[in-house]
Amino acid sequence: MATTFQSSQxxxxxxxxxxxxxxxxxxxxxxxxxxxxIGNTPLLEITRLVHGKLAPGVRIFAKLEGFNPGGSVKDRAxxxxxxxxxxxxSLRPGxxxxxxxxxxxxxxxxxxxxxxxxxxxxxxxxxxSRERKKIIEAYGAKITFxxxxxxxxxxxxxxxxxxxxEPAKYFKPDQYNNEANPLAHxxxxxxxxxxxxxxxxxxxxxxxxxxxxxMGTGRYLxxxxxxxxxxxxxxxxxxxxxxxxxxxxxxxxxxxxxxxELDSKIAVGTEEAYDMVYTLGHDEGVLVGQSSGxxxxxxxxxxxxxxxxxxxxxxxxxxxxYLSTNLWIGWQEWHRKRSAGDR
Amino acid sequence: xxVRVRVPTPLRRFTGGKDEVPAEGASIRLxxxxxxxxxxxxxxxxxxxxxxxxxxxxxxLNGDDIRFLESLNSKVKDGDxxxxxxxxxxxx
Numbered sequence: 001m002a003t004t005f006q007s008s009q010x011x012x013x014x015x016x017x018x019x020x021x022x023x024x025x026x027x028x029x030x031x032x033x034x035x036x037x038i039g040n041t042p043l044l045e046i047t048r049l050v051h052g053k054l055a056p057g058v059r060i061f062a063k064l065e066g067f068n069p070g071g072s073v074k075d076r077a078x079x080x081x082x083x084x085x086x087x088x089x090s091l092r093p094g095x096x097x098x099x100x101x102x103x104x105x106x107x108x109x110x111x112x113x114x115x116x117x118x119x120x121x122x123x124x125x126x127x128x129s130r131e132r133k134k135i136i137e138a139y140g141a142k143i144t145f146x147x148x149x150x151x152x153x154x155x156x157x158x159x160x161x162x163x164x165x166e167p168a169k170y171f172k173p174d175q176y177n178n179e180a181n182p183l184a185h186x187x188x189x190x191x192x193x194x195x196x197x198x199x200x201x202x203x204x205x206x207x208x209x210x211x212x213x214x215m216g217t218g219r220y221l222x223x224x225x226x227x228x229x230x231x232x233x234x235x236x237x238x239x240x241x242x243x244x245x246x247x248x249x250x251x252x253x254x255x256x257x258x259x260x261e262l263d264s265k266i267a268v269g270t271e272e273a274y275d276m277v278y279t280l281g282h283d284e285g286v287l288v289g290q291s292s293g294x295x296x297x298x299x300x301x302x303x304x305x306x307x308x309x310x311x312x313x314x315x316x317x318x319x320x321x322y323l324s325t326n327l328w329i330g331w332q333e334w335h336r337k338r339s340a341g342d343r
Numbered sequence: 344x345x346v347r348v349r350v351p352t353p354l355r356r357f358t359g360g361k362d363e364v365p366a367e368g369a370s371i372r373l374x375x376x377x378x379x380x381x382x383x384x385x386x387x388x389x390x391x392x393x394x395x396x397x398x399x400x401x402x403x404l405n406g407d408d409i410r411f412l413e414s415l416n417s418k419v420k421d422g423d424x425x426x427x428x429x430x431x432x433x434x435x
Contacts, residue, residue, distance in 0.1 A: 127428075153352060238353035239388040241399020241430045250353060270399045271391070326430035329398040329410075 034115050038075040039188040041067045043196040049283045057308035060299050066318030070111040073316040077212050078108035080184035081173040091171040098170045100159035110139035123159040131321050175210045177255035182216030190220025193312050202309035205299045207233040207291045209244045211257040229263045233298040236267035244291045266298040278334045287319040344419050349426040357382040372415040399430045
């Protein structure tokens, strides 16, 4: 089922590339739905942070996915999963979209659900940040809380129980196993990067949660230039604080993840990623979340290992949703040390 | 002081898969030292090189975040509940 779906979607993906080219040349000035505003995010060259640290022929670009209307890269997958659900009939009037996610996918599903007029129910641990609860509720989605000690596993199990009680009522996008997730990136993120770099991209670096961004974008870039290197980024330990990312060796491996399609993987520590978030705000004027910090560290490692090339990475979101989280615990000390160093 | 410590999934490889283990100590720091003695390797996941609690680790004493108590020096009584929670679910 998954394979058939994937191949038929792939051919549709190829057909959709030409019109989207036009869309980018003539920016969307007027949209009929917020869903049309997803994608076509800007690519920012990172310069100050890496000044003097790279060979002259090496450049690093970050795709700022925080510019999506729901505030993250997850808008792309959420839109595609709902689109495919509607087109194959698994999502139809009377059904409710349900999933267990507190993160950006929850926000994206709540936004897309509101835009297509379907109710959304999200199951999440009770200790998620207040900003998140408010954002999700503002889109009209219903939140069911699970035990905070059980973290995301507790939310997954509770979500399963809710579906078991009324299986006919729900449509579960299941981003970890839904091929529409990488397909969204094959159809949009990949072609955008190819155009934005005028085909010059040599390395694509992305952090892995569901691995949808990495798989779909990497697959597209390799289809247009098989020499493009695709590099996955993951936490360096099972015990980590890189929200949204998965330490694959100790996790339930997503069904859409195919490690053989990667050229390499880079492990990043939580605390170095947090420090990179502070540095990106301070030196580049870009305030991002921790997954962007991890991606940036890996992109720099890749860029420092080559003499010539164009490294593209993904900054999945901006940092405003994390201001009340542990991400910022060390900022004052970092800032104090940094100021002392600058003097 | 004998306490029970609730262990999150990513650290259960050090506790033989147990989600709750007993430990002893008069403060959180001493309880963590005892945990390391009983389950070697667990300490460096919780504390950094300077012996401070890692930024992405939350420790709760009877439901209160120790950062709002006396951090690692928070006093512990017999029968207290200590929970270790990675900050993955995103703040307060």
